[in-house]
Amino acid sequence: xxxxxxxxYKGYKGTYLRVNLSTSRIQKNALPESLARDYLGGTGFxxxxxxDEVGPGIGSLEPENRLIFxxxxxxxxFFTPAGRFVIAAKSPLTGIWGESHSGGNWGPELKYAxxxxxxxxxxxxxxxxxxxxxxxxxxxxxxHLWGKDTRETIKSIRDELSDDTIEVACIGPAGENMVxxxxxxxxxxxxxxxxxxxxxxxxxxxxxxAVHGTGSVEVADPERYMEVxxxxxxxxxxxxxxxxxxxxxxxYGTPNLxxxxxxxxxxxxxxxxxxVFEAAEKIGPDILRENYxxxxxxxxxxxxxxxxxxxxxxxxxxxxxxxGPEFETIMALGSNCLNDDIEAIIHANxxxxxxxxxxxxxxxxxxxxxxxxxxxxxxxxxxxxVDLTWGNPEAITTLIHKIAKREGLGNILAxxxxxxxxxxxxxAERYAIHGKGMEVSGQDSxxxxxxxxxxxxxxxxxxxxxxxxxxxxxxxxxxxxxxFGKEKATDIQDLLSTTYKAQVVKDVEDLYAIVDxxxxxxxxxxxxxxxxxxxxxxxxxxxxxxxxxGDLKYLRLTAERICNLxxxxxxxxxxxxxxxxxxxxxxxxxxxSGPAKGHVxxxxxxxxxxxxxxxxxxxxxxxxxxxxxxxxxxxVADQLESMEKLP
Amino acid sequence: xxxERVIRKFLVIDPEKxxxxxxxxxxxxxxxxxxxxxxRARIAVLRNEETGINIPMVCQQCEVPLCQEACPTGATHxxxxxxxxxxxxxxxxxxxxxxxxxxxxxxxxxxxTMMTIKCDLCGGEPRCVEYCPRRAVEYLKADKVGIMxxxxxxxxxxxxxxxxxxx
Numbered sequence: 179x180x181x182x183x184x185x186x187y188k189g190y191k192g193t194y195l196r197v198n199l200s201t202s203r204i205q206k207n208a209l210p211e212s213l214a215r216d217y218l219g220g221t222g223f224x225x226x227x228x229x230d231e232v233g234p235g236i237g238s239l240e241p242e243n244r245l246i247f248x249x250x251x252x253x254x255x256f257f258t259p260a261g262r263f264v265i266a267a268k269s270p271l272t273g274i275w276g277e278s279h280s281g282g283n284w285g286p287e288l289k290y291a292x293x294x295x296x297x298x299x300x301x302x303x304x305x306x307x308x309x310x311x312x313x314x315x316x317x318x319x320x321x322h323l324w325g326k327d328t329r330e331t332i333k334s335i336r337d338e339l340s341d342d343t344i345e346v347a348c349i350g351p352a353g354e355n356m357v358x359x360x361x362x363x364x365x366x367x368x369x370x371x372x373x374x375x376x377x378x379x380x381x382x383x384x385x386x387x388a389v390h391g392t393g394s395v396e397v398a399d400p401e402r403y404m405e406v407x408x409x410x411x412x413x414x415x416x417x418x419x420x421x422x423x424x425x426x427x428x429x430y431g432t433p434n435l436x437x438x439x440x441x442x443x444x445x446x447x448x449x450x451x452x453x454v455f456e457a458a459e460k461i462g463p464d465i466l467r468e469n470y471x472x473x474x475x476x477x478x479x480x481x482x483x484x485x486x487x488x489x490x491x492x493x494x495x496x497x498x499x500x501x502g503p504e505f506e507t508i509m510a511l512g513s514n515c516l517n518d519d520i521e522a523i524i525h526a527n528x529x530x531x532x533x534x535x536x537x538x539x540x541x542x543x544x545x546x547x548x549x550x551x552x553x554x555x556x557x558x559x560x561x562x563x564v565d566l567t568w569g570n571p572e573a574i575t576t577l578i579h580k581i582a583k584r585e586g587l588g589n590i591l592a593x594x595x596x597x598x599x600x601x602x603x604x605x606a607e608r609y610a611i612h613g614k615g616m617e618v619s620g621q622d623s624x625x626x627x628x629x630x631x632x633x634x635x636x637x638x639x640x641x642x643x644x645x646x647x648x649x650x651x652x653x654x655x656x657x658x659x660x661x662f663g664k665e666k667a668t669d670i671q672d673l674l675s676t677t678y679k680a681q682v683v684k685d686v687e688d689l690y691a692i693v694d695x696x697x698x699x700x701x702x703x704x705x706x707x708x709x710x711x712x713x714x715x716x717x718x719x720x721x722x723x724x725x726x727x728g729d730l731k732y733l734r735l736t737a738e739r740i741c742n743l744x745x746x747x748x749x750x751x752x753x754x755x756x757x758x759x760x761x762x763x764x765x766x767x768x769x770x771s772g773p774a775k776g777h778v779x780x781x782x783x784x785x786x787x788x789x790x791x792x793x794x795x796x797x798x799x800x801x802x803x804x805x806x807x808x809x810x811x812x813x814v815a816d817q818l819e820s821m822e823k824l825p
Numbered sequence: 826x827x828x829e830r831v832i833r834k835f836l837v838i839d840p841e842k843x844x845x846x847x848x849x850x851x852x853x854x855x856x857x858x859x860x861x862x863x864x865r866a867r868i869a870v871l872r873n874e875e876t877g878i879n880i881p882m883v884c885q886q887c888e889v890p891l892c893q894e895a896c897p898t899g900a901t902h903x904x905x906x907x908x909x910x911x912x913x914x915x916x917x918x919x920x921x922x923x924x925x926x927x928x929x930x931x932x933x934x935x936x937x938t939m940m941t942i943k944c945d946l947c948g949g950e951p952r953c954v955e956y957c958p959r960r961a962v963e964y965l966k967a968d969k970v971g972i973m974x975x976x977x978x979x980x981x982x983x984x985x986x987x988x989x990x991x992x
Contacts, residue, residue, distance in 0.1 A: 255861045256851035258958075282874075283847075290862065329875070343872075365874045392936035394854075394862035404855065415958055473877025476846035481958040483844045487877040499876075 187214050188398040189251030189722045191292050195315060197308060199382050200241060200300030204315050209294050215724060216810065218695035218736060219250030221277060223295055224266035225743040228275070229814065231299075234751050238270040238374075239356060239381040241301035247288065247347070247387060248295035250697030251722050254286040254395035255403075258411050259699040261286050261478030265347075269373040270381075271358045271539070271594050272615035274748045275637045276373035280347070281477030281485075281699065282365035284389060287345040291391025298382060307335065307348070307386035312393065320385040325351055327532035328363040335388050348386035349376040350534030352582040356380050357592040359539035359617070363531060367485070367501020368477065371536040373616065373638050374594075398723030406717050414708050415481040422706045427484035430463035432505035435620075436513075437462050438652060442673060443772030444625035446618075447513045448568065449545035450611045450763050453622040454772035457518035461508050465520055475501070482701050488524050495521045500528035503537075509620035510541025515548060515574055522571030526578055533582035539594060542617035544577050546595045547587070549609040555602060562586040611761050613640025614753070623764045623781075625774035626651055628679040630765075631784040634758045635683070637744040645687035647679075648705040657707050661685065676780060680787035688737035695740060739809035741792075742801060746814045749823050755799030758785060795825030833908040834964045836944070836951060837973060838881050842961035845872045845879035849953035849962060856952045857942070864936050867944040868953050868962075881962055883953070884931030884944040886910055892943075895926035909946040917941060 185192025185208075196205040217226050224246045236242045245267045252260040263285025269276025288296070291310045298308075305320040323331050328350040336342045345365065353360035353376030360376030361369045379385075397403040413419055426434045439445045440458040447455040459465070466488065475485035490498040503511075503523055511517065511526045530537045550556040551566035558565065562580070564573050564587070580588025590598050595610035595617055611618050616639025623630030628647050633640040649658050650671050659667045662681065669677040686704070692714055693703045702708045711730055718727035726732045748757075764779045789796045793805040802825050806815040818824050847870050850863035858865050868883040890910050893901040900916035901923055903909070912923075912932075919940045924932045932943040944951075946964075954964045965973065 256848065256855060258848070283872075290864070367874065392862075392864045394858070394860035394865065394937070396860050400855070400859040411956065474844050475874070475877050475879075476844035478846065479848055479851055480846050481848065483846060483958060485844075 185209060186211055187251070187722045187724055188396050189255065190214055190219070191289055191294050191393070191395075193292055194294050195296040195310075197296060197298050197317070198300045199298060199302040199306070199317070199384060202302070202317055204317070206315075214251070214722070216736065217740060218692065218718075219253075219294070220248050220264045220695040220697045221266070221691065221744075222695040222736070222740045223248045224264060224277060225740055225747065227297060228266060228268065229743055229747050231297075232268050236268065238268040238273060238276070238378060241382065242299065243268050243378060243381070245298040245375065245378050245382060245384070246295055247298075249285045249289050250695055251718075252696040252698060254289035255397060255407070255721065256479055257407050257698070257717070258414050258479060258481035259477065259702045260697055261480065262697045262699060263288065264694060264697065265362055265370045265375050267375055267378040268751075269375070269616075269638065270356070270377045271374040272639045274614060274639070274751050274753060275744050276375055276378070277638050277694075278361070278370035278372045278375055279643075279694065279697075280362070280364045280368045280370040281480070282345070282368035283478045284345040284347050284364045284368075285697065286395075286478050287389045287391050289391070289395050290393050291389050292393050296387070298384060301381065302383035305354075305383050305385050307384065307388060309339065310387070310389045310391070312391055323385050324354065327351065328534050329366060329532055331386055332366060335386060339388065341390060344388050344390045346386050346388045348534075349379045349384075350532055350582070352533040352535040352592075353377055353380040354385075355582065355584050355592070357535060357581060357584065358594045358597070359536040359543075361534050361536045363534050367475075367487070367531060369531070369536070371538065372641060372643075374536070374539075376534050397721050399720040402720040406720060410709065410713065410717070411481055413713075414702050419706060419708045423482045423702070423708075426706075427482050427701055430467055431484045431486050433463040433466050433503070433508055435505040436508055439620075442625055442651070443769065443774045444622045444629075444651075445513050446509055446620050446622055448516050449514060449542070449549045449609060450618065450622060450761075451549075452770050452772065453625045453774060455513035455518075458513065460518040461512045461520045461523060466503075470520070470524060472499075477699070480699065482699075484701060490521045490524050493521055495525035498525045498528050500524060500531055502531075503527040506620045507537040507541070510538045511544070511574060512541075514541055514545045514620075516569035517571055517574060518569065519571045522574065526571075526574050529575060529578045529582075533578065535578065535582060538619055539617040540578060540581065542611060543581070543591045543595050543598065544574055546598065546606075546609050546611065547577065547591060548573070550602065550606050553609070555604045555606050555609075556587075560587060608762075611763055613760065614638075614757055616640055618761065619643075621646065622769070622774075623760060623779035624769040624777045625772065626673045627676045627779055627784070628683055630760055630779035630781045631679060631683045631788055634760055634781055634785060635687075635788060637741075637748060640760075643700060643704075644690060645683050646704060647682045647686050649682065649707060652705060654707055661710065674774060674777060676784050680784045680791055683784075684788055684791045687741060688734060691737040691740040692733060695736075735809060739811065742806060742809050742811060743814065745794075746801060746806070746811070746818060749800055749818060750821065753799075755797070758799055798825050800825040832966060834949075834966050835886065835970055836883055836946070836954070837963045837965050837970055838883070839961050839963070839973075840878065840880040842959040843870065843879040843881055844959055844961075845870055845874070845877075846958065848956050848958065849881060852952040852956045856947055858937075862937075865942070867933075867942055869933070881953075882930060883962075884910065884927075885929055886944075886946070891926040891928065892923035892932060895922040897922060904945070907946045907949045909944065911945050912941055912943060914940070
């Protein structure tokens with residue numbers, strides 16, 4: 179019989195792994211109770227570990243950077259839609275906070291094996307992978323996996339260990355080659371896509387983490403927990419919310435957004451030049467569903483089930499079979515490159531999955547190159563003879579190969595748009611659409627003003643998943659009234675108004691800090707906005723036994739603690755208010771077409787209001803000591819003070 | 826339903842509907858152990874994430890139960906109420922003979938207790954059926970089992986005829 183964990187709180191396994199790849203030493207450590215109580219799990223755990231262990235002197239691709247794979251207390255328990263995990267490190271793309279999440283089955287398996295999270299540090303001399311089989315944890319030689327794509331890697335490891343149920347998270351050639359937006363692939367088609375964590379894994383000579391577990395996830399109050407899980411399951415799979423989920427995410431998956439956001443003029447097109455793509459129908463949800471979708475899939479314990487597999491059966495991309503493409507991929511490799519060839523998009527998606535590259539950064543880097551080409555900043559010669567004319571699908575697939583292998587122009591583009599523009603010069607930065615060094619995700623702040631603030635303040639660079647509000651984006655009027663009051667509803671619902679948007683963005687950022695710590699999906703919390711703080715407050719006590727989390731104030735305090743610590747990490751890296759900006763494309767170039775025609779994003783007023791709500795210094799963007807102390811982060815204030823980084 | 830008598834029903838699996846969410850495994854393990862652990866569940870989804878083919882596998886409560894015949898202690902017996910084949914924990918010695926005898930992989934070993942476990946139809950209210958978001962697992966009376974498959978095939982035939990007639 180296995181020994182049951184003596185950890186005070188349930189939901190957790192009470193043990194974490196520290197793997198030093200330089201010395202091959204593997205330690206099993208007790209999870210500190212305070213870590214669970216103050217930071218819950220997931221992104222909260224990562225914030226604490228990265229703050230404590232990765233200072234500003236450590237380069238993102240140096241051995242001393244940490245790479246953390248973390249679960250939350252909900253991972254492995256029945257709850258729709260949980261079952262996720264997070265990977266974090268200092269990002270090689272941005273040099274600041276790097277964090278990316280994935281669904282699939284890997285996270286729950288780590289819990290069943292007995293661990294809440296893993297910290298990797300150091301660098302292995304040879305390529306290795308970590309194999310966890312319950313109590314047995316070992317580093318195994320992976321020389322034979324060098325250069326293998328993610329599909330081959332997963333299959334090889336399963337063959338080698340004679341078990342096709344082993345869950346594998348791995349990098350492909352892009353991670354090995356330290357492409358700065360290399361990702362980590364899970365279960366073939368799930369990806370921890372953003373911030374270049376695959377490059378960090380590659381820098382450590384770590385090819386994969388393979389897990390098999392047979393243990394259990396226990397909850398504090400089984401009867402009450404099941405009542406809450408049942409209530410949540412019914413709330414999201416039946417009734418009005420059930421219908422919203424099934425008619426959008428269920429029927430079409432995220433590609434449903436292609437038509438939805440094109441209609442509000444917010445579908446990034448031609449390297450964010452505009453927000454309307456005339457050929458959107460050709461890359462839209464219906465064509466995918468009718469012609470290419472062969473199977474619907476689900477992540478672990480999800481009742482929404484938005485994943486699907488696409489198959490191209492004929493033509494130049496014959497035999498392409500891959501998970502997705504998701505909305506962001508269709509946008510980045512489609513509309514944003516003026517590419518209306520859906521089969522080419524599916525194929526490009528497959529290439530990115532196999533090489534292990536973030537489709538968003540990759541597509542945005544290609545559209546950057548295309549705009550440079552249009553403006554004669556890059557010649558055909560610079561592009562190794564590739565015709566980078568807008569919409570050329572062959573150029574897109576060719577560049578993906580070159581980027582992953584770091585060949586020719588691909589070697590420059592593998593650095594991301596910010597660095598690539600510096601190398602290319604000639605004013606190329608005008609077309610490098612990024613925030614804090616990360617390529618902007620699939621929104622446009624000129625057509626939805628709150629997005630401007632979302633992108634500007636996101637702790638991992640211009641991205642939607644830390645603080646995007648779908649409330650006005652997709653018209654959830656009743657939810658707006660419930661959360662912010664009737665009197666504010668009209669302004670909040672107005673996509674083109676900046677009024678009250680700081681309040682909305684701060685509120686969802688706090689909500690997602692908890693969501694990303696318990697580890698629930700953004701579907702069901704962001705879109706559609708089914709669960710809110712009150713749902714989580716009835717969930718955490720029977721899950722963990724931490725009764726204080728039944729108090730909404732306590733819950734929000736933890737949310738703000740996590741947000742402030744991630745901000746502090748970035749401040750320690752040198753970030754200030756000057757970095758909370760948008761690319762001039764959004765603030766100076768009026769939207770040329772669509773419902774938001776003529777609009778730019780006025781960030782200043784929203785940013786001021788946001789700093790005020792966060793109680794941060796408006797002039798510098800730094801966090802005052804009294805704010806940090808409010809969240810129990812006095813020690814953080816001490817360190818920032820010694821570095822003269824308090825306002 | 827009169828008194829204690831429950832009309833015999835069967836778990837019917839439709840792999841075409843299954844998406845591999847494994848909610849059945851979770852609610853099954855919770856019902857039987859008060860813990861979440863797919864390896865302690867009586868139902869298992871055989872997954873192929875690459876092709877998206879997912880097949881839930883569970884005991885078929887056979888009419889000629891080889892598991893019962895193989896059991897050396899008489900632990901395996903039929904529940905008169907539901908027709909489920911149950912394992913009497915008092916009599917089971919964990920010899921795994923039933924596992925070897927079963928052609929479908931119905932019984933398995935609980936990795937915590939190391940004793941043999943199998944589907945007991947949750948006493949007539951199978952949790953896997955209650956929580957399956959896609960209705961890939963259903964609990965049907967005998968006469969409905971064949972009909973469900975027939976209906977699916979008939980639908981295809983009917984579509985073909987419609988096309989052929991150009992209606």
